[in-house]
Amino acid sequence: METISQFLILAIIFCNFFLLFSHSTKRLVDLAAIQGVLAAFLPLLNSREFFFEPFIFALIVIILKGFFFPSILKKIIVKNSAYEEKRREYYGHISWSMYLLIFFVSVWLSTRLNFDVETSAWILPASFMTIFCGFLTIILKSQTVSQITGYIVLENGIYCFGTAIFIHQPLMVEAAILLDIFVAIFVMGMAVFHIGREFKDSDSDSLGELREVFEEEAQK
Amino acid sequence: MISIIDLLRDCSISCFKEFSLFLIIMPIIASIICFLLRSNSQKRSVLFIAGFFHFLVSALLVFPQLYIDNISISNSNSLFISSFSGNVENAVFLMIVSLLFLGASYYVMGYLPMEEKNIRKDEEGFIINDEPETVFSGFMLLFLASMTLVCFSNHMGLLWAAIEATTLFSAPLIYFHRSRKSLEATWKYLVVCSVGIAIALLGTFFLSIAASSSGGSLYISDLYSTNSFNTLWLKLAFIFLFVGYGTKMGLSPMHTWLPDAHSEAPSMVSALLSGALLNCAFLAIWKSHLIVSSAGLESFSSSIMVVFGIFTLFISAVFIINQREYKRALAYSSVENMGLMCLLLGISSIAGYENTKQFIFINAIGHSLIKSGMFFLAGLVFFQYKSKKFSDIESMVEKTPTMSAVWFIGFILLSGAPPSPLFLPKFFLIKAFLSSGNYYTAIFIILAFIIIFGGLGRIFFSTLFGSKETEKDESPQLKKLLIPSQIFFLSSMFVSFLFLWFLRG
Numbered sequence: 001m002e003t004i005s006q007f008l009i010l011a012i013i014f015c016n017f018f019l020l021f022s023h024s025t026k027r028l029v030d031l032a033a034i035q036g037v038l039a040a041f042l043p044l045l046n047s048r049e050f051f052f053e054p055f056i057f058a059l060i061v062i063i064l065k066g067f068f069f070p071s072i073l074k075k076i077i078v079k080n081s082a083y084e085e086k087r088r089e090y091y092g093h094i095s096w097s098m099y100l101l102i103f104f105v106s107v108w109l110s111t112r113l114n115f116d117v118e119t120s121a122w123i124l125p126a127s128f129m130t131i132f133c134g135f136l137t138i139i140l141k142s143q144t145v146s147q148i149t150g151y152i153v154l155e156n157g158i159y160c161f162g163t164a165i166f167i168h169q170p171l172m173v174e175a176a177i178l179l180d181i182f183v184a185i186f187v188m189g190m191a192v193f194h195i196g197r198e199f200k201d202s203d204s205d206s207l208g209e210l211r212e213v214f215e216e217e218a219q220k
Numbered sequence: 221m222i223s224i225i226d227l228l229r230d231c232s233i234s235c236f237k238e239f240s241l242f243l244i245i246m247p248i249i250a251s252i253i254c255f256l257l258r259s260n261s262q263k264r265s266v267l268f269i270a271g272f273f274h275f276l277v278s279a280l281l282v283f284p285q286l287y288i289d290n291i292s293i294s295n296s297n298s299l300f301i302s303s304f305s306g307n308v309e310n311a312v313f314l315m316i317v318s319l320l321f322l323g324a325s326y327y328v329m330g331y332l333p334m335e336e337k338n339i340r341k342d343e344e345g346f347i348i349n350d351e352p353e354t355v356f357s358g359f360m361l362l363f364l365a366s367m368t369l370v371c372f373s374n375h376m377g378l379l380w381a382a383i384e385a386t387t388l389f390s391a392p393l394i395y396f397h398r399s400r401k402s403l404e405a406t407w408k409y410l411v412v413c414s415v416g417i418a419i420a421l422l423g424t425f426f427l428s429i430a431a432s433s434s435g436g437s438l439y440i441s442d443l444y445s446t447n448s449f450n451t452l453w454l455k456l457a458f459i460f461l462f463v464g465y466g467t468k469m470g471l472s473p474m475h476t477w478l479p480d481a482h483s484e485a486p487s488m489v490s491a492l493l494s495g496a497l498l499n500c501a502f503l504a505i506w507k508s509h510l511i512v513s514s515a516g517l518e519s520f521s522s523s524i525m526v527v528f529g530i531f532t533l534f535i536s537a538v539f540i541i542n543q544r545e546y547k548r549a550l551a552y553s554s555v556e557n558m559g560l561m562c563l564l565l566g567i568s569s570i571a572g573y574e575n576t577k578q579f580i581f582i583n584a585i586g587h588s589l590i591k592s593g594m595f596f597l598a599g600l601v602f603f604q605y606k607s608k609k610f611s612d613i614e615s616m617v618e619k620t621p622t623m624s625a626v627w628f629i630g631f632i633l634l635s636g637a638p639p640s641p642l643f644l645p646k647f648f649l650i651k652a653f654l655s656s657g658n659y660y661t662a663i664f665i666i667l668a669f670i671i672i673f674g675g676l677g678r679i680f681f682s683t684l685f686g687s688k689e690t691e692k693d694e695s696p697q698l699k700k701l702l703i704p705s706q707i708f709f710l711s712s713m714f715v716s717f718l719f720l721w722f723l724r725g
Contacts (some may be wrong), residue, residue: 131422154418165432173375176377177380177383177421181386184414191391196662207403209401210408212479212542
């Protein structure tokens with residue numbers, strides 16, 4: 001079981017790598033979906049006994065992250081013709097250096113925090129890396145769909161972290177958290193759909209009408 | 221008198237669970253009704269009725285327990301707080317949410333029919349095509365339910381879920397006018413707040429690790445009484461919770477969503493965002509601070525809050541002075557007040573917690589009442605003068621004398637000049653810094669207050685007077701919509717006098 005979970009963690013780390021380098025929005029969505037499904041398997045592999053509740057939760061997570069979110073996002077991509085990222089300057093040596101930076105920062109953080117993880121030792125760095133990659137995706141990618149994908153990746157990282165520390169909260173709380181994430185993606189998806197319709201482009205760089213006075217003056 | 225209050229108190233304690241569930245479930249049922257109804261006037265009526273009953277039950281639940289404050293939390297392992305008497309902060313914030321929603325629902329009944337009749341265009345010339353009222357009323361009620369849940373949560377995970385739900389239910393409300401700007405504001409709000417709240421979720425997990433030696437329970441009442449925290453993880457947890465909920469609260473530099481959302485949302489939504497929602501996020505920070513304080517790390521959380529509070533004051537002063545739009549200026553005033561509340565909580569370690577708590581309450585109540593009243597007014601000003609820029613508005617005194625009088629009173633109260641309830645916390649803050657020997661900080665804060673006063677004054681006075689000769693144009697309908705603002709302003713002054721009387725007693 002431990003070998004499988006280590007393999008899954010390694011796959012999650014690789015997903016992060018491809019996420020930063022990919023400029024196809026559809027590929028980004030697929031990578032986030034794969035990562036979400038891989039993360040959903042982790043708690044099942046880590047528990048020594050079979051519990052019905054985590055199994056059902058993992059199943060819901062797999063359905064949401066593996067099928068529901070990608071189908072919504074891909075529909076939006078097609079509707080808005082948002083297939084490619086425009087900020088090409090971030091692909092190449094900047095992505096390489098950032099990837100290496102977050103890799104080393106994540107490993108350093110995990111060693112500094114000195115937390116005794118019962119599962120694989122790499123789960124903590126992997127979850128930190130995923131969180132950082134989610135942030136970077138939101139900041140660096142310009143397509144609004146990619147930013148939603150970044151949010152999903154960020155959430156995948158937090159989910160991995162939760163798995164690492166075996167947090168068992170009341171069912172109602174876990175359900176509420178899951179429901180919130182589901183609604184968040186749905187509402188964000190709706191917003192992106194409207195952005196594409198209103199601006200004829202779903203790139204976040206086209207959203208620049210709300211500015212402060214000094215920003216307007218700087219542009220002039 | 222006492223016996224009636226005793227009776228009400230006993231009733232509210234024995235039916236606490238039923239009442240609290242009613243306050244959360246009733247708005248959800250009302251929102252479903254709104255989604256099913258066809259007539260807009262019926263939807264507005266449902267909104268008002270739900271707001272009225274929410275206020276009534278909240279008052280029944282809160283006041284008797286606040287009056288006699290001698291009951292502690294009886295059932296600690298409940299997801300909901302089992303009594304308000306040990307959690308005065310929850311009770312106060314619930315009352316604020318409820319009162320503001322009642323005012324907003326009254327305002328909606330008059331404002332939306334007015335907007336329906338007048339087809340408006342935005343600055344680019346596009347016709348503003350408002351969202352269907354089904355969506356608006358439904359999400360307003362869901363927003364109320366989620367804010368109520370924040371006030372009742374006794375679990376850090378549930379608190380997180382409730383705060384995230386407030387973001388999701390308020391986002392469609394910001395997009396009510398369906399303009400390009402409102403869409404942009406909605407997107408920024410969604411992304412910035414969702415990411416912020418995700419950081420808070422990570423902080424919640426850190427908190428669980430910090431308390432792992434005592435079972436890792438995230439029940440707030442358990443966390444208050446936990447003795448063995450892992451200090452490093454607890455510090456990390458507080459930083460993440462503070463940044464996460466601070467984003468939602470509008471603390472600088474995470475405030476970027478706030479001016480856009482407040483200025484582009486319809487006025488009743490801006491009022492709720494500013495007066496109720498920001499307080500909910502503050503409540504989460506307050507609880508996090510109390511948990512950290514119970515572990516003996518009060519100075520750590522206090523110092524973070526003081527630094528962010530001062531920086532927030534500085535940023536709001538800089539942006540208010542450069543403002544062209546009155547709604548944005550009001551939004552930055554909210555940023556200022558959130559900074560002030562954060563500072564007040566931060567200085568509780570030097571000024572005494574119980575003492576500071578009273579001033580936080582007075583600031584929260586005062587700011588919520590005054591700011592929501594001002595946003596209601598801003599909506600009417602926009603409706604009457606068709607512009608958000610204050611340079612386009614002049615001679616309000618001649619054109620709309622009643623409205624200008626309320627507008628002026630609102631400015632006086634908002635600027636923190638006596639008899640505003642916002643004067644007392646500012647005075648207390650400066651006094652606390654001076655008495656602790658932090659003279660430079662005190663001078664800096666005084667300067668920030670002066671700049672903010674000047675910035676707001678520039679906006680309000682230029683709208684009130686002008687060289688243009690205009691005729692009086694103030695409809696009775698408009699005057700009717702001034703009532704919530706008038707009541708809120710009067711209530712804020714009453715609260716101020718009540719507080720002074722309480723302090724003297």
